[in-house]
Amino acid sequence: MVRNILMSGVLLALFGVVGAGLVAFVFQGTADRIAANEEAVMLSSLHAILQHEAYDNNILEDAIPLSNELLGGTDLMAYRAYQGDEPVAVVFTVIAPGGYSGPIRLLVGVEEYGEVAGVRVVAHRETPGLGDDIEVQRSDWILDFDGRSLASPAYNQWAVRRDGGVFDQFTGATITARAVVTAVRDTLVYFEAHRDTVFMRATADEEESPLE
Amino acid sequence: MSDITYREINANGFWHNNPGLVQLLGLCPLLAISGTVINALGLGLATTLTLVASNVTVSLIRHWVRPEIRIPVFVLIIASVVTAIELAMNAFFHELYLILGIFIPLIVTNCAIIGRAEAFASKQPIPKALADGLAMGLGFTCVLVALGALREVVGHGTLLSDAHLMFGEAARGFSLTLIREYRGFLLALLPPGAFIALGLLIALKNIIDSGLAKRAAVRAPQPAEAAG
Numbered sequence: 001m002v003r004n005i006l007m008s009g010v011l012l013a014l015f016g017v018v019g020a021g022l023v024a025f026v027f028q029g030t031a032d033r034i035a036a037n038e039e040a041v042m043l044s045s046l047h048a049i050l051q052h053e054a055y056d057n058n059i060l061e062d063a064i065p066l067s068n069e070l071l072g073g074t075d076l077m078a079y080r081a082y083q084g085d086e087p088v089a090v091v092f093t094v095i096a097p098g099g100y101s102g103p104i105r106l107l108v109g110v111e112e113y114g115e116v117a118g119v120r121v122v123a124h125r126e127t128p129g130l131g132d133d134i135e136v137q138r139s140d141w142i143l144d145f146d147g148r149s150l151a152s153p154a155y156n157q158w159a160v161r162r163d164g165g166v167f168d169q170f171t172g173a174t175i176t177a178r179a180v181v182t183a184v185r186d187t188l189v190y191f192e193a194h195r196d197t198v199f200m201r202a203t204a205d206e207e208e209s210p211l212e
Numbered sequence: 213m214s215d216i217t218y219r220e221i222n223a224n225g226f227w228h229n230n231p232g233l234v235q236l237l238g239l240c241p242l243l244a245i246s247g248t249v250i251n252a253l254g255l256g257l258a259t260t261l262t263l264v265a266s267n268v269t270v271s272l273i274r275h276w277v278r279p280e281i282r283i284p285v286f287v288l289i290i291a292s293v294v295t296a297i298e299l300a301m302n303a304f305f306h307e308l309y310l311i312l313g314i315f316i317p318l319i320v321t322n323c324a325i326i327g328r329a330e331a332f333a334s335k336q337p338i339p340k341a342l343a344d345g346l347a348m349g350l351g352f353t354c355v356l357v358a359l360g361a362l363r364e365v366v367g368h369g370t371l372l373s374d375a376h377l378m379f380g381e382a383a384r385g386f387s388l389t390l391i392r393e394y395r396g397f398l399l400a401l402l403p404p405g406a407f408i409a410l411g412l413l414i415a416l417k418n419i420i421d422s423g424l425a426k427r428a429a430v431r432a433p434q435p436a437e438a439a440g
Contacts, residue, residue, distance in 0.1 A: 008281045011335050019292035026296040030303035037306035128247075128367075128401040 046079055046091055048136075049109035049118035055081035055088045064198075070190040072097050072183060078198055087199040089117050090191070096183030101125045104134070108187045114195075119145045119149045119184055124176075131176035141168060142180070150188045157186035216336075218343050220364030225347025232410075233417050234345045237324035242356060249372050252360030253353065254308045255315055258297055260349025262319050265293045267345035269331040274334045286329045293417035296319045324352060355413065362409045367400035 039060060046059055059079045067074040072095030081088040089111045096104040104124040109117030119142050121134050133139040144167060150158075159165025160177045170179040191198065224230075238259070245283045246252045269289050277285050298316045301309045309316065319325070328348055333341040364371055369391035397406045 004278075008278050011276070011278065012281050012284060012288075015288045017286045022292045023295045023299075026299045030299045034299070037303065041306065041310070092396040119263075128398070130398070 004122075024144040045107055045120055045122065046109075046110055048120055049091055049107060050089055055083050057082045059091075066092070067114055068190055070186040071095070072103070072186075078197060085201075087112050090198055091117075092187055092191075093122070094183050094187050096179040098175065098179035098182060099124060099126060100131055100173065100179075101127070103184070104176070104179055106183055107181065110188065110191045112199075113149075114151075114188060114192060115147055115149045116145045116184065116188070118143075119180070119182075126176045127173065128171060133170050133173070134176060134180055141170070141177070144168070145184055148184075150185075150192060155185070158182075214370055216340065218340070220344045221340065222347045224245065225344065225349075225351040226354065227351075227417075230355060230417075231324035231327075231348055231352045232359075233414050235324060237327055238322035238352065239410075241318055241322060242352075243403060243410065245312060245315050246356055246359040246406055246409075247367065248364045248370075249357055249360040250308075251308065251311055252356040254305070254312055255319075256349070256353025256356040258301065258312075258316060259319055259322060259325075260346065260353055261297055262293050262322075263328060263349040263352075264342060264345035265297075266290045266325055266329055267341040268338055269293070270329040270333040271336055271338045271341035277334075283326075283330070283420055284336065286326055286334075290325055290329070291320050294436065322409055324348065358413060359406065359409050362413075363400045363405060367405065371426050 007124065040048045043060060050059070057080075059081050059169050060107040062082065063077050063079045066076045068076070069094055076092075076093045076095070089109055091107055091109040094106045094107055102125045104126070105122040107118075107120045107122055107192045109119070121142065124132070124134065126132050126134065132140055136142050153166045157164075157166050158171035158181060160167050160174060160181055162169055162174055163178065165181065165182050167177065168183060229235060231240055241255055241259070245255045266286070270286060273285070285318055294317065298309075299314075301316060328344060332344050336344070361371060364373070369389065371388040389412075400409070
């Protein structure tokens with residue numbers, strides 16, 4: 001009886017070890033490729049916002065972590081683009097908390113002087129057919145932000161038409177449009193207040209690191 | 213049961229005991245991911261791969277595993293296989309992986325897989341377990357793709373959109389726009405549409421089955437008479 005229990009236990013443990021071994025092996029084999037894939041996806045969405053002739057640094061490595069209420073949460077990133085040492089633009093990862101079904105993750109590009117370089121939706125769970133017009137594949141709506149700034153339109157005009165603003169809303173999905181407009185506006189507010197810290201380059205000892 | 217033929221295995225997987233239409237197992241991914249043909253195909257093939265791998269492994273170890281620990285062992289095998297497949301998809305079909313997202317790990321919870329392990333693979337030699345995994349998996353894939361096609365045509369007015377996610381850049385031209393300037397039919401894209409479409413498919417299968425049964429009933433007496 002005891003022998004049986006022991007046998008079963010050992011057998012079960014053996015299968016556990018073999019299973020974990022298989023997963024570890026596959027993980028080792030694919031980790032680099034997965035990291036490269038994720039980087040490529042990120043880079044291609046950054047390129048959709050910033051023309052890559054406009055800057056000459058490695059935008060993925062020139063990134064700083066950020067956390068701020070205006071950007072919608074913690075563990076966000078700012079990808080900074082420079083031409084030489086001159087700041088060109090920055091792309092924030094932003095979370096719009098007010099989506100119809102959960103937060104909407106955005107990339108908001110802001111040029112050096114506070115104009116929107118471009119906005120793209122990274123992930124959302126809005127209603128298909130109604131709220132998903134925020135995707136650039138489905139409609140041009142999101143391109144309406146290009147070139148806007150806090151000066152044009154004025155702060156209180158940064159809203160959908162129903163709320164007295166200048167941005168179109170979608171029939172049946174006002175909440176989605178409102179959430180995105182608000183998130184972009186707040187990103188610009190954040191940028192205006194923190195422009196210098198956002199563009200501040202890494203500390204000297206990091207830059208002089210021999211490993212490059 | 214022990215001397216089931218390959219013909220019967222195939223007939224079961226694709227028709228008589230189809231996981232999607234008859235056993236009604238794996239409804240969660242079936243309904244959630246069948247919005248387009250390509251999504252359906254991706255998840256169907258991943259499920260098939262899992263079924264084949266888990267069936268073969270279970271059949272391979274069927275003489276060593278004691279009955280009292282067989283279920284946890286099956287779960288361990290299936291979970292390891294699915295995790296490995298998830299990592300591989302993430303590495304090699306990254307964009308498709310981004311769309312299928314949470315539903316790949318959820319293959320673990322597809323009861324069709326542990327069901328086949330327990331009901332079939334644990335009692336059968338390896339070649340038959342493999343054939344069963346393939347037949348059941350492809351049967352499931354067929355239902356998923358049929359459902360995906362139905363929902364994509366009605367919901368989006370397209371067929372095979374985003375084919376490049378699966379077959380590479382060359383496949384961009386596979387996409388068909390069946391109805392131009394189609395505004396979309398929301399119901400087909402939402403979960404209720406999935407239930408309705410699946411219901412229609414099951415109804416269709418039942419109609420065909422009863423038609424076949426009637427024909428068989430008409431034909432059956434004749435050989436009996438001939439014999440008598």
